[in-house]
Amino acid sequence: MKLYVSERAPNPRRVQMFIAAKGITGITEVLVDINAHEHRQAEFLARNPMARIPILELDDGRCLSESRAICSYLEGLYPEPNLMGRDADERAFIEMHDRHVEWYLTLPLAQAIRHQHPGLAVLEQPQFPEFGASQQAKAMDSVRWLDGVLQRQPWVAGERFTIADITAFCTIEFARLLKFKPGEQGFGALQAWRDRVAAQVP
């Protein structure tokens, strides 16, 4: 299998961390240069018409896009350690937590960065800086929510490490582009959890 990735983007990192947490070996990484618009060229679009990274190319030639769908596929091939739920009940609740992070933290934060950061102007045209600032405020509300969650429980979805921790970790690390560091901004539980995740994944 081949995994198409790009540097510094949070979505491919999500899949890379998932692979590392599973201890999966043997997947070849192919680096795509987004700044050179390689993801908009015909060869890439044939693999993913949505022009997004990452993509997992299977050995039978089929291409799977969307980070979370790639993780679902790999979870099926490599069930242990379980990161997405052992039955439909647990799968649904982990999906809920993962989506809370995706939609209420990752999305506003990504929009804050894409609409405000000069380095992202190559990807987001036109940028709307005032909209970006409003999204940054929403992302900070979600940071407060997540810090509160992690004051009550060790991991985002509860008592064990799951894909929701990977999603949240990649988001918080991406927030460094806005000079956000949880510990320095009073979010002690979030910082302690961030350090636990970094220690958890090789």
Add this chain to the structure above:
Amino acid sequence: MKLYVSERAPNPRRVQMFIAAKGITGITEVLVDINAHEHRQAEFLARNPMARIPILELDDGRCLSESRAICSYLEGLYPEPNLMGRDADERAFIEMHDRHVEWYLTLPLAQAIRHQHPGLAVLEQPQFPEFGASQQAKAMDSVRWLDGVLQRQPWVAGERFTIADITAFCTIEFARLLKFKPGEQGFGALQAWRDRVAAQVP
């Protein structure tokens, strides 16, 4: 089980259509008045701190939010007709198609409506109409993409009706707020599919 819903919003409709397509009976609907901000009151926030609808309240008192996570739970309880994939391979590819719709059609369309429609000012503050217009253009790109997909295959994920059709159907119906009707705007395959979905779900 109880399902908390609101009128006219696309997300609760997604779950309601999923339930109808499965032929599930016996779930009690509870109507939440978003315009009166009932979803921001303490009783509701105890069920979903993200203040979003729908929520499925289980008989054991646990509350599950996020439309797609609720569908995953119901798929486990009521496996037939299968709408989300029979094994991990199929589940991953259906998830990919469902997310393509969610992130590249539903999201920009919802932002176009929330940031431009006067009736949504109660939910989206501040509104950024120019950002909304840019998202409407992106949503129309995705409409063209989806119409192309449906020229080649009968359903969004391929040869059979799945959750991805429900997600796309609720999105296209929501687009009526922008006076969008596929058939009148030259998207014949999308209109024919929309009518097939309406006939598919009782």
